[in-house]
Amino acid sequence: MVQSALWDFLRGQFTRLPYPETTFTDQVVIVTGSNVGLGFEAAKHCTRLNAAKVILAVRNLDKGNAAKRAIEEATGRRGGVVEVWPLDLSSYESVKAFAQRAMRLPRLDVLLENAGIAGPPYRLAEDNESTITVNVVSTFLLGLLLLPKLRETGQRYNNTPRLPHLVIVSSGVHYFTKLPEQSAPEGKILATLNDKATANMGDRYNVSKLLEVLFTRELAARSPLPSQAGNARGKGGVIINYLNPGLCHSELARNAGLGLKFMKFLLARSTEVGSRTLVHAASAGEETHGQYLSDCKVSRVSPLVSNDTEKHGGKLHTRIWDEIVRKLEAIQPGIMQNL
Incomplete structure (x- = not known):
């Protein structure tokens, strides 16, 4: 099955991806790590495609403002777009402060969660190893805090061409971990990942992307669209999906070893081409x-994910869901009422 995944990866790297043309007229879009x-590049596409507002959610404001100027220059759209x-x-407090500000927006049509980190050094951020904090816990903390705003937008503007979107940028590398930490006692997978003495940082990015896949699938299953729930279309549903941008030239793997850098030199998509997958997910249909x-x-997930659902009653899905939910509730009590 790993060989099949490798073949899919190689074939995908040379697949021609459609240039984004779907309009974002009147929409408000947030792109993290932009x-x-x-x-x-995704934010630039959304701006070009007539979004009413594109919010660059960034850690470094100087770099963010430089990106803003570059997007305005490239698209010709200024005036506060x-x-x-x-x-x-x-920082959980930073995430909560951002969400509080976003809740005051008149509408929110797309939350495109692209930000993430990858790198071998072990360090703590809040109460987890930093890869887990950034890629998993804070990503879903932000998503769940803003889910009511997305749902409200769908209710208020139910004559728009499509429902609001919550998009998680995951990765095909979720195929390449077996998540050995799943052998931990019940309720202790995240605690085991936080143990510096046993942490396999070479596998950590893969693990974080697997956790994203598992949690997003459960989140979507517990947030059915109005059409799936048998109700009238457009009553506040939110399309939740997750994507693999492929191997791309970007700063994400700037700490990578020579092997990955050489692979990127041979196979990587341009950053603009890779960003097309993000814009596609942010405008894709209910299917x-x-x-x-x-x-x-739409593509297949790893056997570890699909077999868990089909053969074992979703036990791993449920364990990951329960552990992350407990952590999110500790950070923001009552957050799961946003479902």
Whole structure:
């Protein structure tokens, strides 16, 4: 199955991806991690495609403002269309402050969660190893805090061409971990990942992306669209999907070893081409709700994920869901009422 995944990866790297043309007219879009790389290019596409407001959610405001100027220059759209807001996913208070500000927006049509970190050094951020804090806990903390705003937008503007979107930028590397930490006692997977003495940082980015996939699938399953729930369309549903942008030239793996850098030299997509997968997910239809997207189409998840659902009653899904939910409730009591 690993060989099949590798073949899919190689074939995908040379797949021609459609250039984004779907309009974002009147929409408000937030893109995290958007001062560079995939997030920057995705924000530029959304601005070009007539979004009413594109918010660059960034850790470094100077770099964010430089990105804002570059997007305005490239698209010719000025006058406050692009805004720069501070967001540090290594801080729960920063995430909560950002969400409180976003809740005051007149509408929110797309939350495109692109920000993430990858790198071997072990360090703590809040109460977890930093990769887990940034890529998993804070990502879903922000998503759940803003889910009511997305749902409200769907209710208020139910004559728009499509429902609001919560998009998680995951990765095909979720195929390449077996999550050995799942052998931990019940309720202790995250605690085991936080143990510096046993942490396998070479596998940590893969693990974080697997946790994203598992949690997003459960989140979507517990947030059915109105059409799926048998109700009238457009009554506040939110399309939740997650995607693999492929191997791209970006700053994400700037701490990578020579092997990955050489692979990127040979195979990586340009940053702009990779960003097309983000924009596709942010404008895709209801058929993508709960689905994993790769090469701008619905694709298969890893056997560890699919077999867990089909053969074992979703035990791993449930364990990951329960542990992350407990952590989110400790950070923001009552957050799960936002479902």
